[in-house]
Amino acid sequence: MLSLDILAANGTKTGKTIELSEKVFNTKKDPVVVREALNQYLANQRKGTACVKTRAEVSGGGRKPWRQKGTERARHGSIRSPIWRHGGVAFGPRPRDYSYSIPKKKKRVALYTVLTTKREENRIKVVSDVPITEPKTKLMVNFLTSLGVSEDKNLILLDQVNKAIYLAGRNIPGVKVSIVQNINIYDLLYYDNIIATPQSLKRLEELIG
Numbered sequence: 001m002l003s004l005d006i007l008a009a010n011g012t013k014t015g016k017t018i019e020l021s022e023k024v025f026n027t028k029k030d031p032v033v034v035r036e037a038l039n040q041y042l043a044n045q046r047k048g049t050a051c052v053k054t055r056a057e058v059s060g061g062g063r064k065p066w067r068q069k070g071t072e073r074a075r076h077g078s079i080r081s082p083i084w085r086h087g088g089v090a091f092g093p094r095p096r097d098y099s100y101s102i103p104k105k106k107k108r109v110a111l112y113t114v115l116t117t118k119r120e121e122n123r124i125k126v127v128s129d130v131p132i133t134e135p136k137t138k139l140m141v142n143f144l145t146s147l148g149v150s151e152d153k154n155l156i157l158l159d160q161v162n163k164a165i166y167l168a169g170r171n172i173p174g175v176k177v178s179i180v181q182n183i184n185i186y187d188l189l190y191y192d193n194i195i196a197t198p199q200s201l202k203r204l205e206e207l208i209g
Contacts, residue, residue, distance in 0.1 A: 002026050004124060006198060009131040011146045018126055018198045021205045025119045027112040036102055037110035037185045046098040055080045055088030107185070111208050114188040125149065125195045130156065135167030140175065147195065155191035157183070159200040180204045 002025060003017040020026075055061070061080030068075050082090040118124050125147055132139045144150040153174035158165065161179055169177040176187065180203045188194070196204070 004119070004126050006126050006128050007147065008128055009143060009146060011148060014128055016128075018201060020119070020201070021209050024112055024205055024209045025115050025124075027109075027116050029113045029116055030109055031113065033106050034110045034113050034185065034189075037107050038189065040100060040102050041184055041186050044099040048096045048098050050093035051095050052089040052092030054090075054092075055082060058086070058088045061087075108208055110185050111183070111188065114185065118188070118194055123193050125193055126201060127195060127197060129197060130158070130162075130165055130195075132162075132165045132168050135164045137168055137171050140165075140168040140172060144172075144175070144195075149193050149195070152192040153190065154193045154195055155187055157194060157196040157200045157204070159197065159203045180207060183207075 002020045002022055004020060006014050006016040006018055008014050055078065058080040061078035065076050065079050066073060076084075078084075078087075080087045082088055115124075127147070130143065132143065141150065144154060154176075156165065156169060156175065156177045158177065158179050162177075166177045169175045174191075176191065178187065180200050183204065
């Protein structure tokens, strides 16, 4: 049976444990699929708004700068040609959509792989409750210090939105408060530890298991 100890807010063991899904937290790891899922996530975050003007869009250049023959100069039809200063750009970036999709099964395998690794490295901290009722950064710092993870990057997973916890953690570098529905491969890889309640872990198993 796969299980993790449930910790109190001060970091001590409560004597209780939570059973975990073997499928989600003890799967065969596939780092190649993890890389595919990460590349897809990063590509989907790209805005694709970079844009330059072609010679047709740059203002000016409507008349021929000089006559075709007899000047002993190179022939030109517009001062907005790409070879001219202040001219248009020949092969510059244009707005485009970088997003693409991969099979849902691959996304799930990637999540299973990272969660299994986190569990094996003891990077999943299950707390009975996140004891923050006021939006104060000091409360979050004290909570992370009690768990012994204040020097790490931490992802705090909640089963539902809690404004006080979110506001208490948003000003701390390396801390992110998120609900389970927003979990993604990038956050799981970027943050050292996952701090979750039993309810949020069960909700996670329901969503991706």
